[in-house]
Amino acid sequence: MTFVNSELFPITSDVNENGRLVLGGCDVGDLVSQYGTALLVFDENTLRGICREFVHEFTSRYTNTKVVYASKAYINPALAKIVHEEGLGLDVVSGGELAVAYAAGVDSSFVYFHGNNKAHRELEMALDGSIGRVVIDSFHELAMLDRIAGDRRMVQEVMIRVSPGIDPHTHVKTTTGILDSKFGFSIETGHAASAIRRAIAAPNLDLIGIHFHLGSPIFELEPYDTAINTVMDFLVAFKEEGLNLREFSPGGGFAIGYVRDEPPPPIASYARVITDALKRCTSNLGFGEPTLVIEPGRAIVGRAGVALYTVGAIKDIPTIRKYVSLDGGMGDNIRPALYDSRYEAVLANRMGEVPEETVTLVGKYCESGDYLIKDIELPVLETGDIIAIPSSGAYAPSMASNYNLNPRPAVVMVKDGNARLIRRRETFEDMMLSDVL
Ligand SMILES: *Cc1c(COP(=O)(O)O)cnc(C)c1O
Numbered sequence: 001m002t003f004v005n006s007e008l009f010p011i012t013s014d015v016n017e018n019g020r021l022v023l024g025g026c027d028v029g030d031l032v033s034q035y036g037t038a039l040l041v042f043d044e045n046t047l048r049g050i051c052r053e054f055v056h057e058f059t060s061r062y063t064n065t066k067v068v069y070a071s072k073a074y075i076n077p078a079l080a081k082i083v084h085e086e087g088l089g090l091d092v093v094s095g096g097e098l099a100v101a102y103a104a105g106v107d108s109s110f111v112y113f114h115g116n117n118k119a120h121r122e123l124e125m126a127l128d129g130s131i132g133r134v135v136i137d138s139f140h141e142l143a144m145l146d147r148i149a150g151d152r153r154m155v156q157e158v159m160i161r162v163s164p165g166i167d168p169h170t171h172v173k174t175t176t177g178i179l180d181s182k183f184g185f186s187i188e189t190g191h192a193a194s195a196i197r198r199a200i201a202a203p204n205l206d207l208i209g210i211h212f213h214l215g216s217p218i219f220e221l222e223p224y225d226t227a228i229n230t231v232m233d234f235l236v237a238f239k240e241e242g243l244n245l246r247e248f249s250p251g252g253g254f255a256i257g258y259v260r261d262e263p264p265p266p267i268a269s270y271a272r273v274i275t276d277a278l279k280r281c282t283s284n285l286g287f288g289e290p291t292l293v294i295e296p297g298r299a300i301v302g303r304a305g306v307a308l309y310t311v312g313a314i315k316d317i318p319t320i321r322k323y324v325s326l327d328g329g330m331g332d333n334i335r336p337a338l339y340d341s342r343y344e345a346v347l348a349n350r351m352g353e354v355p356e357e358t359v360t361l362v363g364k365y366c367e368s369g370d371y372l373i374k375d376i377e378l379p380v381l382e383t384g385d386i387i388a389i390p391s392s393g394a395y396a397p398s399m400a401s402n403y404n405l406n407p408r409p410a411v412v413m414v415k416d417g418n419a420r421l422i423r424r425r426e427t428f429e430d431m432m433l434s435d436v437l
Contacts (some may be wrong), residue, residue: 010043024414040330070297071351081102149204213251232281249293305393329363
């Protein structure tokens with residue numbers, strides 16, 4: 001089981017002399033004794049290292065790049081503080097995520113507000129907090145935001161989200177930039193052109209740039225190249241109409257490794273393709289040098305997070321299937337149920353043992369669709385064993401729920417042999433906090 005040294009695990013991952021997985025210098029057995037399971041462990045060195053890699057790979061090729069973390073992948077105040085310390089801005093898609101950005105002291109001018117149906121009060125909250133950019137996604141929003149900015153006698157800097165009609169070949173539920181999508185103004189239908197004209201004409205809006213986001217996770221490079229060319233070609237006509245392209249954003253969607261047989265392109269390859277396409281287009285089409293805004297979410301936090309579970313009940317149906325139940329599941333990671341996502345797992349307290357049988361790792365939720373990994377080869381498991389699932393940092397904790405009224409897991413940050421809680425385990429009282437008798 002040497003793939004702890006692979007790109008699926010945090011960079012600090014190791015196995016100690018007791019055969020136990022070590023993350024950030026901490027023996028997972030000790031973490032489990034102290035914090036219980038299910039537990040999500042973030043490795044700070046991996047998180048900071050990946051933030052730096054994004055900044056370096058893009059700015060070394062295109063100096064004028066801003067890296068903005070798409071916080072819907074997972075955010076809380078401690079994480080926001082770390083990514084902001086590494087020089088990243090924040091993408092938010094709700095008043096709640098905006099509140100975390102404000103609470104963590106993130107520079108509000110470096111916050112981008114996305115979403116296809118922002119509420120009036122969310123836009124007011126954004127403008128009252130001097131948010132940097134609102135990325136407009138509908139005619140309804142465009143008119144509403146113009147009025148809200150006008151009421152405040154201010155001019156809000158905005159971007160328009162266009163939909164370039166390009167399929168990045170990801171799961172249908174995570175594809176966003178095609179014609180049949182709720183996101184963005186379609187170029188094909190003429191809506192994108194109308195939106196740009198209306199934004200230029202709106203007295204209280206300053207259209208500073210154009211945004212698109214294709215979907216996620218995108219394992220191919222060429223959709224970015226095609227989309228940048230398509231959108232830039234489309235934008236040329238608007239130069240004469242007053243479009244001053246100061247920012248250009250091809251969104252996020254950068255893949256990470258979940259399973260060994262599907263490795264993602266390196267960050268450097270995404271950076272090369274995107275910056276090459278942008279440089280080619282801007283110089284051919286006379287667009288000057290807009291700021292490039294990239295929005296990685298999954299790729300920032302995914303690899304840094306490892307989920308730990310304890311084995312409970314084991315049910316063997318001879319010749320059919322062996323079900324191994326863990327003390328987590330769809331309440332802390334709904335991705336397998338929602339997207340058929342695949343993961344790897346290791347027996348974290350006996351790392352030296354070789355796989356001997358095929359089992360299905362399921363959760364404790366009352367749904368037959370509540371599984372974490374179907375048909376994985378593992379050593380013979382016993383009740384009390386610790387299972388570690390790598391690449392669990394993105395879109396698992398952020399989509400966590402209290403289904404069956406199970407408390408959501410604790411989250412710890414590990415570094416140099418120390419662990420600190422960044423979110424305590426929920427209590428039963430927490431879950432009744434909003435209820436009224
Ligand atoms: C979700 C989202 C992202 C981030 O996607 P990842 O796959 O996590 O990188 C970036 N931009 C927008 C507008 C998004 O909605």
